[in-house]
Amino acid sequence: MTQVAAPKASRRTPADKHDERRKALAESALRTLGELGYARASLREIANNSEFSHGVVHYYFNDKLELIVYCVRYYKQRCVHRYDGVVAEATSPEDLAERFGDKLVETIVEEAPMHRLWYDLRSQSMFEESLREAVTQIDQSLEDMIARVLGRYAELAGVEPAIASPVAYGMFDGIFQQALLGYLNGRDGVLEDLRARVVELMPMLLAPRA
């Protein structure tokens, strides 16, 4: 991927190697961050779980915080279109609701560490101002994602959504976070509950028929 069509005919853009390495580093860092969380993931630990040594971080990033923010943005870019398939393929409101619930469950099973990291970072941004800009952007893009899902759902049902997208996002995020917490705690039935709750909740978010 990545190699942009530079005006030069060189096979590899010499300056893009930098970005490639930054991405590779971010990839490793995300693994460690998802395992240990923001506070306990040291640069040495991050480097140990990668193919690099601990000093190389400061060659590609000025700061630990710059690395973190880069990781967060990188993660956002990967994950914000996770539900586009649901929107595109659903054939009826009921179908969409079920696909959405399934996908939420799948997200927890497959990417629990990433999401607990996200909640960690969002909480940290309540204390650390330097994280707020990135967090705000990601939060907005997640809200947009929910808005697309709900919008399509309403469209398929032939009505308007009964709630604004920030409210919808807040609700689903809360329920998702709760399920993630329960999942990490090893509580039984959290995934089934999550799916059932979503399927049950969706119809309530539609305006009554005109």
Next chain:
Amino acid sequence: MTQVAAPKASRRTPADKHDERRKALAESALRTLGELGYARASLREIANNSEFSHGVVHYYFNDKLELIVYCVRYYKQRCVHRYDGVVAEATSPEDLAERFGDKLVETIVEEAPMHRLWYDLRSQSMFEESLREAVTQIDQSLEDMIARVLGRYAELAGVEPAIASPVAYGMFDGIFQQALLGYLNGRDGVLEDLRARVVELMPMLLAPRA
């Protein structure tokens, strides 16, 4: 330690001095924790913002984590009945919804640091197993609190709630967290939005009339 609470009628139980001090320490610690968050609040910083020296912590607590957990439980005990007045004094569904919205806004204005600490700790519990028990208990008591509010709301309306209490808690928690984040980011209108959203949302949580 160890001396049991004797049945003496002495004005001050000699062993309760311990608990008193622990509470005072917790009070100070909570102030610092609310300011800096879980990760950046060191024992020295906590002690500096109190009347004690940094070594005294280990006289009253075995561990930093024991102090933190004690603080969390202490905080829970103080805050879990914050909405009881709303339940007790509301005279109609509409009245309750408005009081509830007002109280949520008031909570953010008056105790933002405490609540960002709570979200911080809950996130940390996704990584740190030793926090999970305390976090789970608090989470449950918060869910119960929401259940009381919604239950009374439905009662006043003469119908049943349309959603189970975990769902209700997840929803309100998500919306509240969103508002808190916006508030700390200095976004305008978050408080009014929060109140409006709650008032608008509550009726949708009731089962349609039989």
Next chain:
DNA sequence: AAAAAATCTTGACACTCGTCAAGATTCGCG
């Protein structure tokens, strides 16, 4: 192939952290 630029490793620095122990201080009771 040699020189230059880039990338990476290693080791050290200053600092902060939780923890603890030894001694100073205060308190309670005879």
Next chain:
DNA sequence: CGCGAATCTTGACGAGTGTCAAGATTTTTT
């Protein structure tokens, strides 16, 4: 008062942190 227990302070320890610089190594260019 005086003595012992409770309480608190101080200072130190080892481990871990982010950061950086100097040199080794690799890659690119001439």
